[in-house]
Amino acid sequence: MSARRMLAATTLAAVLLPGCATRAPEPGTSVAETRFDTLVVPGRTTRAELLAAFGPTKTVVFDSGMEAWLYTAPAAGGRHTELVLLVGRDGIVRKLRKRPAYPTDPVP
Amino acid sequence: MRRIVLPALLAALLPGAAQAQAQPDQGIQTVTVTYTRDPVDKSYRKMIRGMERFQREHALAPQATLRFRLLPRSPTVDMHGITLRVAGDHITVPVAVAPDNSFVLPRNEQALQEDAAVVANRKTTSMTWRAQVTTPGLPPDARRLGDLRLECLVGMEAGLVSNSSPLFGWISNALTSPEQVCNSPDGNFLFFTERPLFSVTLHAGDRTEILPFHFLYAGGEQTRDMLPFCDCQVLLDRTYYAPIWDRSWPDDTLVTFDYMDDAPTAQESTP
Numbered sequence: 001m002s003a004r005r006m007l008a009a010t011t012l013a014a015v016l017l018p019g020c021a022t023r024a025p026e027p028g029t030s031v032a033e034t035r036f037d038t039l040v041v042p043g044r045t046t047r048a049e050l051l052a053a054f055g056p057t058k059t060v061v062f063d064s065g066m067e068a069w070l071y072t073a074p075a076a077g078g079r080h081t082e083l084v085l086l087v088g089r090d091g092i093v094r095k096l097r098k099r100p101a102y103p104t105d106p107v108p
Numbered sequence: 109m110r111r112i113v114l115p116a117l118l119a120a121l122l123p124g125a126a127q128a129q130a131q132p133d134q135g136i137q138t139v140t141v142t143y144t145r146d147p148v149d150k151s152y153r154k155m156i157r158g159m160e161r162f163q164r165e166h167a168l169a170p171q172a173t174l175r176f177r178l179l180p181r182s183p184t185v186d187m188h189g190i191t192l193r194v195a196g197d198h199i200t201v202p203v204a205v206a207p208d209n210s211f212v213l214p215r216n217e218q219a220l221q222e223d224a225a226v227v228a229n230r231k232t233t234s235m236t237w238r239a240q241v242t243t244p245g246l247p248p249d250a251r252r253l254g255d256l257r258l259e260c261l262v263g264m265e266a267g268l269v270s271n272s273s274p275l276f277g278w279i280s281n282a283l284t285s286p287e288q289v290c291n292s293p294d295g296n297f298l299f300f301t302e303r304p305l306f307s308v309t310l311h312a313g314d315r316t317e318i319l320p321f322h323f324l325y326a327g328g329e330q331t332r333d334m335l336p337f338c339d340c341q342v343l344l345d346r347t348y349y350a351p352i353w354d355r356s357w358p359d360d361t362l363v364t365f366d367y368m369d370d371a372p373t374a375q376e377s378t379p
Contacts, residue, residue: 058321058328060325060344062325062344062345063183063345066304066345066368068306068321068328082321084306086368095306095368097307097366099318099320
């Protein structure tokens with residue numbers, strides 16, 4: 001391969017292969033944790049109720065029809081607690097989990 | 109954003125055909141080979157280098173063994189009945205594939221000299237490949253962080269990851285060493301679980317932490333348009349990043365999983 005081709009390919013690759021350029025993760029919609037605890041009940045709460053109560057948020061939709069939803073709640077030190085929901089194919093919340101803020105989390 | 113490709117440029121990759129006669133018997137099975145080289149076949153030399161890397165870095169996982177594993181990438185690929193062979197110009201070495209599509213690569217000097225390829229009876233781009241480093245005796249639904257660190261180093265050394273286009277794969281390899289990928293928070297090396305994931309937790313002594321949401325599902329940033337260029341394409345719900353770069357977590361850290369479904373089904377347990 002000529003030097004010119006090598007240079008062109010390397011330049012193109014630098015543009016095309018942003019393996020080292022990670023975007024900051026998109027946060028979920030911030031909600032009040034106490035209200036979230038009151039309103040969200042796995043096995044009963046629906047997608048429509050989530051949207052009505054807390055609005056849209058970061059969501060990952062899978063080929064299986066399942067969805068993972070991320071809300072956040074303010075925590076100490078400017079960090080946040082993650083509130084993660086698994087919404088089933090029927091639109092009903094199947095699971096809920098919380099990830100607390102850890103001291104090792106970066107401060108936003 | 110992960111690595112991307114320009115599909116139109118792939119047209120430049122037209123496979124050539126090669127026919128070869130077998131060499132006289134040298135103590136191994138040899139046959140007449142008609143082999144169509146695919147430029148995206150896995151390099152036997154690289155995979156052997158990956159195995160050598162495993163030996164050099166064995167301290168990360170002293171009790172572990174190494175296998176390689178085939179995983180689905182294309183939505184239509186049939187993962188049953190896969191056969192595998194090491195194919196050079198004058199040699200073919202069959203490779204036994206286990207029911208979970210894992211295998212051990214035999215070492216063969218002639219195949220090394222001939223710069224052979226590791227070829228499956230599927231289109232190479234329909235699957236993704238990984239190293240599988242497993243310490244025996246771990247609890248169910250748990251991995252060991254040192255095993256994952258070694259999987260990353262071996263997988264990168266062996267050239268297994270196929271997020272970028274084949275056309276630019278060699279450039280990608282030139283620009284990203286195993287150390288750059290496996291020792292950096294931006295390395296973005298994907299791991300896969302056996303079943304769809306809901307949560308991943310690290311345990312080291314008294315320290316326990318749940319991984320943040322953006323460590324799951326390839327960061328949760330993959331759009332429908334981007335997925336075909338990620339080797340998580342059909343395994344998105346089984347995909348996670350582990351903090352293999354973070355040395356505050358020792359090699360003996362246990363990585364445990366909670367799944368979307370509490371009980372596996374036969375279909376889900378076989379990716």
